[in-house]
Amino acid sequence: MTGLRVDHLSYAYGAKQALNDVTFSVEQGSFCALLGPNGAGKSTLFALLTRLFTSAQGTIEIAGHDMGRTPRKALREMGVVFQQPTLDLDLTAQRNMTYFAALHGLSGKDAQHRIDAALDRLDMRERAGEIVRNLNGGHRRRLEIARSLVHTPKVLLLDEPTVGLDAAARRSITDHVHALSETEGLTVLWATHLADEIRDTDQLLILHQGALLQQGLSGELRAGKPLADHFLAMTGATA
């Protein structure tokens, strides 16, 4: 079964083409990295995947639900971690989680069970009572990932989730999310411009100037070279 499918997706801001005929699919339970330099169209792709706006060209399917025809079913199966932090800094971690659960129509005991489970998965349970402003960058990110799991989505989208974090926090978050796809069968799309966050067993998409240059298993695509060099060779040659 496909977790995420994007078919012939194009998008333009006026005359500027931001995405050009992008087609790919990610199997349920796979970790897929979307690698692209700044301005490659990653943010536009994420805006379309999360239905901030829609495109007339192409289709998006989340866990089998067509985003154009049944957007609410598709959104229900999707967890998102945006590039910009979206936590309420003055609220506790717990209250941030409750607010999000309510946006998904969850409340009471059911919501609390889900919140506790999600916090546990990211080792954040003991910080539930802390004000978010007092958490460090890495913990805030982990909280956002935990939050995106509250409604038990099948697909998790993360837009450059490690921006601004130190090496240890980056490693911890990358490991956590890889574990989620391995143990929980979650389909993950991880956008980044940092090649070292990607493992050889990950599926890899290289996006450049709005088009997909390459897709396949990361280990196979890099063909023995370090991935960062391969990435630079791919995107530098056509720049």
Add this chain to the structure above:
Amino acid sequence: MNAYLIALKAIIGREAFRFVSQRGRFIAALVRPLLWLVVFAAGFRAALGLSITPPYATYITYEVYIVPGLCGMILLFNGMQSSLSLVYDREMGSMRLLLTSPLPRWWLLFCRLLASTSISVLQVYVFLAITALYGIRFAWYGYIALLPALLVAGVMLGALGLALSSAIKQLENFAGVMNFVIFPMFFLSTALYPLWKMAESSELLHDICAFNPFSHSVELIRFALYGQFNGFALIWTGLAGLIWVALALWGYDPARGLVRRSGK
């Protein structure tokens, strides 16, 4: 509880909490109309003579005249302030979080609108409590009749803010909204001077004021405070509200709206 109501409760709760925790905003929102009342109106009392026009049954002082306009001012500034926070939310991403909820987008926007209106209404009542201490009081049924009028006017002005927020790309552009929306709307209305007084000075000014939907919100509030119903003002306010709501929904429509063009 139904998913729609759970979300409504959470969104109103979040707005209320933010409002309470931003004590500066609360005080600023109260000080502004109080300054107008105490400083501006007191100075104008001597300069401006008011004749007896409905809903007034007797001669009134300028301070009494200006109170409904200042209630409108609270709603107007709050409506715009909430759109400011929407632009801020969008820049900060929490608007995007809201929009990824599987509930219909119109409902989510409506929840935001209702949340900001409730807070405005609360502020108006606090303002009226202070004016009562200052000596300007209304009949008890006026305060009750005021509630629906405030809700209608508040939703109308909040919807205008919502429509504007979809069009504004960045926080910085909000200063323009202040200059080109809030000030003209307030000054070219019946908040500070009655219509007939405007007509004495300029026919054009009078026509603009009579057209301005904010004038009609103020009149709706003014009549309600005296336990009277102004149907024409209600229709005009409601009509403007519907237009703004339609524009806001269009602005946030993922397939057509302005959010799409700005790419934010």
